[in-house]
Amino acid sequence: MEKIKVLIVDDSAFMRKLITEFLSEDPRITVAGTARNGEDGIKKIKELKPDVVTLDVEMPVLNGISALKRIMEENPVPVIMLSSTTLEGADNTLHAMQIGAIDFIAKPSGSISLDLYKVKKELLDKVVSASSVKVKTILNLSNEVQSTIVPQRNYSKIEPKDKEKQSQKSLSTEKWNSNKQKLILIGTSTGGPRALQHVITKLPRDINAAILIVQHMPPNFTKSLASRLDSLSEITVKEAVHGEIIQKGVAYIAPGGFHLKAKSIGRNIAVQLDQTEPINGHRPSVDVMFQSASTINNYEKIAVIMTGMGSDGKNGLVELASRGEIKAIAESKETSIVFGMPKAAIATNYINNIENVESIAETIMKYV
Known part of the structure; x- marks a missing residue:
């Protein structure tokens, strides 16, 4: 070799x-x-x-x-x-x-x-x-990233996707309750900042859901990432703070070195940050975020796994799917810098959509 x-x-x-x-x-x-x-x-x-x-x-x-x-x-x-x-x-x-x-x-x-x-x-x-x-x-x-600096606001027309971009799971939304509260969960690693810019900058200010994000990065880098995305987006993007109640129209990025978990407090969801052991070498870990969200009742979850090495998010996705109604989106091989994490997620058979990165925001809005 x-x-x-x-x-x-x-x-x-x-x-x-x-x-x-x-x-x-x-x-x-x-x-x-x-x-x-x-x-x-x-x-x-x-x-x-x-x-x-x-x-x-x-x-x-x-x-x-x-x-x-x-x-x-x-x-x-x-x-x-x-x-x-x-x-x-x-x-x-x-x-x-x-x-x-x-x-x-x-x-x-x-x-x-x-x-x-x-x-x-x-x-x-x-x-x-x-x-x-x-x-x-x-x-x-x-x-392509340069084209995402001005947010795109028109989500009124959702074009059907090509058959080859769909996973083996049906896209039926019969059980999907459009009136139920939604929680968006995004996990990514290598190539993630570029992918997140594609997605977050296309979400409208009045999106009817909060977004939790795990991007594998050390401290300081997640703060800079949140600041950059916030300056380019209609929604608010911030580094998550322990104990804060999440709000619709806000994206919360896990700080480097901390796991991000979702916890029910009455009818609200609060952010929990901790420095428990890394999972498969990662802290923050997508699996930890997904697994914590699986315990949140009365919310339907939209899980998104994008470019990255390894398989972080795969086990958490399985747990999300086993404990509630979810829709799951994976970035395609064509646009992933590294196809490890999306490929592992697709292998679970719980992915509903396989999308090029520029189409992920549109698909999220379809389910919100």
């Missing part, structure tokens, strides 16, 4: 050496070369033609954001950003993912992270996952 060729772009010689050592330990990966800044990186991409690039955000001469723009224009390739966990670092990283970066790694302790070993497995997993992403998909989706 041909090895995955990786180019490491970082201004720190120590970080270049450390990342090289980590990647070289994996028999699936070979380090094709290193570069000390964005300019050097662009040159090396043309020479070495790597399968994946790791790109530091903060560098002299040409920083990661400026370099990424040129990479996507001149020699597009799957890119994983390495970022500090500061608020500025989080904002820059989200911007990079809009430009076309596949994913990011948050350095545990700033620019030169002596404890980078803490995210070694995450780095290896993301490099391997990024190597399978088609460049055409990256370019198409990063371009």
Whole structure:
């Protein structure tokens, strides 16, 4: 099997050496070369033609954001950003993912992270996952995001979907009570910020439901994501706060490092945040959110699983379906950056719709 060729772009010689050592330990990966800044990186991409690039955000001469723009224009390739966990670092990283970066790694302790070993497995997993992403998909989706900045308000006409985009489950809504209260639950991971922008910016201000979101991200990054989506959307988007009563027309994003659970308080639903053990390596976990929502009575749930590695959300979806009336939507393989989570959800046979990302908001509104 041909090895995955990786180019490491970082201004720190120590970080270049450390990342090289980590990647070289994996028999699936070979380090094709290193570069000390964005300019050097662009040159090396043309020479070495790597399968994946790791790109530091903060560098002299040409920083990661400026370099990424040129990479996507001149020699597009799957890119994983390495970022500090500061608020500025989080904002820059989200911007990079809009430009076309596949994913990011948050350095545990700033620019030169002596404890980078803490995210070694995450780095290896993301490099391997990024190597399978088609460049055409990256370019198409990063371009499509630009069209979501102005929210689309017309939901009066729902066009029928192509048969091949439907799952094996019937789309019958005979048991679906349009007068019953609805709760929207969204789970996503790799490629999620782009997917969420496609969906959240198309939901109308007067949507008759609250939205709970789990996006796999560390602290600070979820706050920046909520702020960005809020500025682009008709609905309110915020980072969830422990104990708050959820409101219709508001999307609540689980803070990085905390599980988000829904809890009944009288006729209301309150947010519960906790730092219990990660589930399959994730905190927040989509499974935890779905499982908690399965205990909420008198609500019908709309579950959405979008792009991401692994199978988070699969077990929770099964529990949701076994304990109440749900409609479930999965992002299609065609638009997923990584088709792991949607594929696992589809395999449960509880998915009602398989949709390209640009159609997911419309399908949510059909059920709300």
